[in-house]
Amino acid sequence: MAKLRIRGTAEPVEGSAIGIFLEEQGVYYERWEGNHTPFAYDDRLLLTEEEKAELLRIYEHRIADFAKRRGYKQWDIVILSDQTPDMLQKFGSLHYHLDDEVRIVLGGGGVFTIKREDGTGYFELTAVAGDVVVVPARRPHAFRLAEQPQFIVVRLFEGEASSVTYKADDPSFHVN
Numbered sequence: 794m795a796k797l798r799i800r801g802t803a804e805p806v807e808g809s810a811i812g813i814f815l816e817e818q819g820v821y822y823e824r825w826e827g828n829h830t831p832f833a834y835d836d837r838l839l840l841t842e843e844e845k846a847e848l849l850r851i852y853e854h855r856i857a858d859f860a861k862r863r864g865y866k867q868w869d870i871v872i873l874s875d876q877t878p879d880m881l882q883k884f885g886s887l888h889y890h891l892d893d894e895v896r897i898v899l900g901g902g903g904v905f906t907i908k909r910e911d912g913t914g915y916f917e918l919t920a921v922a923g924d925v926v927v928v929p930a931r932r933p934h935a936f937r938l939a940e941q942p943q944f945i946v947v948r949l950f951e952g953e954a955s956s957v958t959y960k961a962d963d964p965s966f967h968v969n
């Protein structure tokens with residue numbers, strides 16, 4: 794289950810309050826119970842095309858159902874780890890996309906630091922296997938790995954697959 798911390802507050806947001814907070818912030822969240830990712834993937838830092846295809850096969854029906862419900866047309870699978878330093882660097886600084894960032898976490902963990910909808914500060918959402926997160930288009934955010942060494946996710950797209958990033962400058966992003 795995801796964890797949530799609002800910067801500048803001492804107590805983490807927990808339980809059902811996470812979904813309520815995220816909804817207020819315009820971040821879609823749902824939780825898939827029953828992790829079907831084989832343990833063999835726990836220590837993987839890279840995935841072969843065959844392994845990606847296997848994971849997509851395992852989750853095929855759930856992904857297709859989710860995509861149909863929400864209108865996504867295509868998807869792929871990526872892994873981020875210290876073996877993909879270019880990707881970690883690309884997403885590590887504050888940025889936004891022109892489309893929603895739609896992610897189904899299949900393994901590992903990652904932290905999304907997301908700007909509040911009213912622009913007053915940031916919250917940190919730690920997503921793990923079974924978490925489904927949609928960061929809205931044009932919302933400044935950054936990404937880093939969580940305590941796990943990797944982050945395996947399905948990325949879904951309404952149109953053409955793209956994760957072009959636009960730099961978002963905000964000095965207050967660096968204040969914890």
Ligand SMILES: CSCCC(=O)/C(O)=C/O
Binds near residue numbers: 873903946
């Ligand atoms: C591959 S999921 C996390 C990285 C990413 O795609 C992104 O845009 C982070 O902000």
Ligand SMILES: [Fe+2]
Binds near residue numbers: 890934958
């Ligand atoms: Fe992003």
Ligand code: NI
Binds near residue numbers: 884894928934935936
């Ligand atoms: Ni992102």
